[in-house]
Each structure stands twice: as C-alpha cells, then as structure tokens.
Amino acid sequence: MGTNDYGGSPVQPGFSTRIDTPEFRAAMGSSGKVFAITSVLTAVLLAPLLMLVVSFFSKVELADLIIPGIIVEAIALVYVIWSALKRSLGKTWDGEVVKKYVEEKYDSKNDTSEHIYITEMRTDEGKKHKHKEHLLHPVYDYFEVGDRVRYHPKLNFPFEKFDKTRDAYVPCPFCGQRQDVTHDTCQNCKMPLLK
Numbered sequence: 001m002g003t004n005d006y007g008g009s010p011v012q013p014g015f016s017t018r019i020d021t022p023e024f025r026a027a028m029g030s031s032g033k034v035f036a037i038t039s040v041l042t043a044v045l046l047a048p049l050l051m052l053v054v055s056f057f058s059k060v061e062l063a064d065l066i067i068p069g070i071i072v073e074a075i076a077l078v079y080v081i082w083s084a085l086k087r088s089l090g091k092t093w094d095g096e097v098v099k100k101y102v103e104e105k106y107d108s109k110n111d112t113s114e115h116i117y118i119t120e121m122r123t124d125e126g127k128k129h130k131h132k133e134h135l136l137h138p139v140y141d142y143f144e145v146g147d148r149v150r151y152h153p154k155l156n157f158p159f160e161k162f163d164k165t166r167d168a169y170v171p172c173p174f175c176g177q178r179q180d181v182t183h184d185t186c187q188n189c190k191m192p193l194l195k
C-alpha cells in the first residue's frame with residue numbers, strides 16, 4: 001500500500017458523526033456558497049443565451065423574444081429560489097430504501113425512449129420519497145433495497161448509507177465522485193467524506 005494524503009480509517013457500520021465536526025461544517029459552508037453563486041449565474045444567463053440562440057437559428061427578431069425571455073428568466077429564478085429554500089430549510093431524515101425500478105418513457109414524436117431510474121425510500125415517519133435520475137444514476141447504483149439511509153439536505157450528494165462496510169466506494173457528498181471507502185478525504189475535490 002502506498003501512502004496518500006487522503007487519510008485512511010476503517011469503515012464501521014452506522015451513520016457518520018463527522019457531519020457535526022467543525023471541519024465538515026466549514027466544507028458545507030463553502031460548498032453552499034459555490035452552489036448559490038453557480039445557480040444564480042445560470043439562472044441569470046439562461047434567458048439571454050436562449051434568446052440569442054433562438055434568434056440566430058430561427059431568424060426571429062431578438063426584440064420579439066423579449067416577452068418569452070422574461071418568462072424563462074422568471075421560471076429560472078423561481079426554480080433557483082425554490083432549490084435554495086429546499087437546501088437551507090430542508091430537514092434531515094432517516095429512512096429505508098424500499099423499492100428500485102426503471103421506467104421507460106417513450107417519445108413517439110422522436111421515436112426515442114428515455115429511462116428513468118427510481119429509488120423509492122420511506123422515511124421513519126412513513127413519508128414516501130421517490131428519487132428520480134435520468135442519464136446518470138448514482139443513487140440508484142449505490143443503494144440496495146433494505147438499506148438504511150439518511151438524507152442531508154445541504155449536501156450535493158445528500159444520501160448517506162448506514163452500513164458502508166460491504167462497499168468498495170463511498171460517493172463524495174460534495175462532488176459525487178466515487179471514492180475508495182477507506183479514504184477520509186475526496187481525491188477529486190479534497191473535501192471530507194462522510195464515513
């Protein structure tokens with residue numbers, strides 16, 4: 001075994017207690033700031049960019065796109081505010097993965113079909129939580145039916161598995177990349193892992 005800067009400690013079953021450490025709190029604070037800045041920038045730039053692209057390809061005058069542009073901008077901003085509220089006011093919950101399945105959505109107009117990967121969880125309070133993923137499906141891949149799960153609303157990859165001892169990897173809670181389960185820090189973004 002070579003040495004690395006990514007720590008290395010045995011994996012034990014149970015939800016991580018690292019989430020309450022100052023190191024983890026600081027990491028959450030800076031990742032929250034990055035999330036806020038990128039989502040506001042995306043929302044603000046989305047409508048002007050769409051207007052330029054549409055007017056370029058459809059020969060519609062830019063001036064005629066102002067009203068649709070304002071509508072797109074408003075929807076984007078509402079979405080940003082909604083996801084920020086969900087992130088900051090959302091509550092941590094514990095639950096269990098109860099079902100996993102793939103739905104196929106057929107688009108007859110384009111003769112294409114899309115797969116939706118659904119990981120269904122039930123909180124200990126009895127609420128159903130359906131997590132839907134499209135092209136990439138890290139949550140679907142990581143969890144098995146019967147796994148205990150904890151939801152952390154402020155994390156980019158918000159689901160933590162109770163028993164990580166049977167796994168070779170743990171998804172980084174900040175960048176989502178798969179990390180060796182023996183590491184303490186993510187090799188990609190250098191943030192602390194939840195273990």
Ligand SMILES: [Zn+2]
Pocket residue numbers: 172173174175176177186187188189190191
């Ligand atoms: Zn990472």
